[in-house]
Amino acid sequence: xxxxxPHMGTINIVLNALLRELNLEIVxxxxxxxxxxxxxxxxxxxFACLPLKITLGNFLEALEQGAEILIMAGGCGPxxxxxxxxxxxxxxxxxxxxxxMLILEPPQTGWIDFLGKLRWLLGGLPVRAFQRGWTLGMAxxxxxxxxxxxxxxxxxxxxxxxxxxxxxxxxxNQLDQATTLAETAKLTKTYQSxxxxxxxxxxxxIKVGVVGEIYTVLEPFSNQDLLQRLxxxxxxxxxxxxxxxxxxxxxxxxxxxxxxxxQEITALAKPYLQYFVGGHGLESVAHSIQLCQEGxxxxxxxxxxxxxxxxxxxxxxxxVSKDIGKPILTLFVDEQTAPAGxxxxxxxxxxxxxxxxxxxxxx
Ligand code: SF4
Numbered sequence: 001x002x003x004x005x006p007h008m009g010t011i012n013i014v015l016n017a018l019l020r021e022l023n024l025e026i027v028x029x030x031x032x033x034x035x036x037x038x039x040x041x042x043x044x045x046x047f048a049c050l051p052l053k054i055t056l057g058n059f060l061e062a063l064e065q066g067a068e069i070l071i072m073a074g075g076c077g078p079x080x081x082x083x084x085x086x087x088x089x090x091x092x093x094x095x096x097x098x099x100x101m102l103i104l105e106p107p108q109t110g111w112i113d114f115l116g117k118l119r120w121l122l123g124g125l126p127v128r129a130f131q132r133g134w135t136l137g138m139a140x141x142x143x144x145x146x147x148x149x150x151x152x153x154x155x156x157x158x159x160x161x162x163x164x165x166x167x168x169x170x171x172x173n174q175l176d177q178a179t180t181l182a183e184t185a186k187l188t189k190t191y192q193s194x195x196x197x198x199x200x201x202x203x204x205x206i207k208v209g210v211v212g213e214i215y216t217v218l219e220p221f222s223n224q225d226l227l228q229r230l231x232x233x234x235x236x237x238x239x240x241x242x243x244x245x246x247x248x249x250x251x252x253x254x255x256x257x258x259x260x261x262x263q264e265i266t267a268l269a270k271p272y273l274q275y276f277v278g279g280h281g282l283e284s285v286a287h288s289i290q291l292c293q294e295g296x297x298x299x300x301x302x303x304x305x306x307x308x309x310x311x312x313x314x315x316x317x318x319x320v321s322k323d324i325g326k327p328i329l330t331l332f333v334d335e336q337t338a339p340a341g342x343x344x345x346x347x348x349x350x351x352x353x354x355x356x357x358x359x360x361x362x363x
Contacts, residue, residue: 003025013172
């Protein structure tokens, strides 16, 4: 069976670890590009949010390369994510593709369905093959998050622009090839310390929190390299939304842990937003408050145009900004977003940051 999945930042490394343990032949989609977006835009509904179009483009490109089984995450509302996979399946069928889409709904929405799909993926393999792959995949997700956090501290202070990114890419390539937990841990330590050396003890004086819709935060193609641009402008990015966090939140089997996490977020956002609104809308409000309390000078919210949960969050963020006394910029992105416009908005936003942060930055 030739299996594929859509890209979302570095999630391919985690999925490769799992699927290799299941002895499945992986046909990864080519890296997301302008062509991917054009394909997704040409065949996706005009008003669909950007991630649907890009991931549809990923599937079309993987199908061209011989993929037969498409793995896609499911969701349970209230936003459109719950319908993504079904819509994509219909589009692909209309286009004449005879592929199978395996939709992994969060286990809490239906245990039997979830276990049935796992069993199907396993074929004749024992369950411990899945456990091994899952453990290694999650270890790799956590490793990526640790090293990326270090990269976000390195970018604004590195002596030679781009060195940190080059090291991070080298790390990702080696991590993808790692087959054991010990190798994963060793690579993490090595690259964390390498990036620390590049910082030479310096720390950026401007810290900006990034919140928003998960795909747009994690996928550099969709946010036009937002995090990298901020780093190049001398800004240290701070964020709570990370790959391992999303995977464990989406697929965790530990309902107590999930409830506890929800309670924390709900309590923080409560003065402004009292209900789960889908996606990461509630987190955008809670994390904006949390990141500013932890020292961020301002917040950037990034989301696809027409993203319902983030539109709800956007309506209350001006009040959050007023109450905490820090600026919040909202960036909605779609296939029309131009890099020059984004850069100008970022530079203008940095000029709005509290005066003491700017003077520290230029000193
Ligand atoms: S969270 Fe936003 S972008 Fe993601 S599926 Fe829901 S509406 Fe679309």
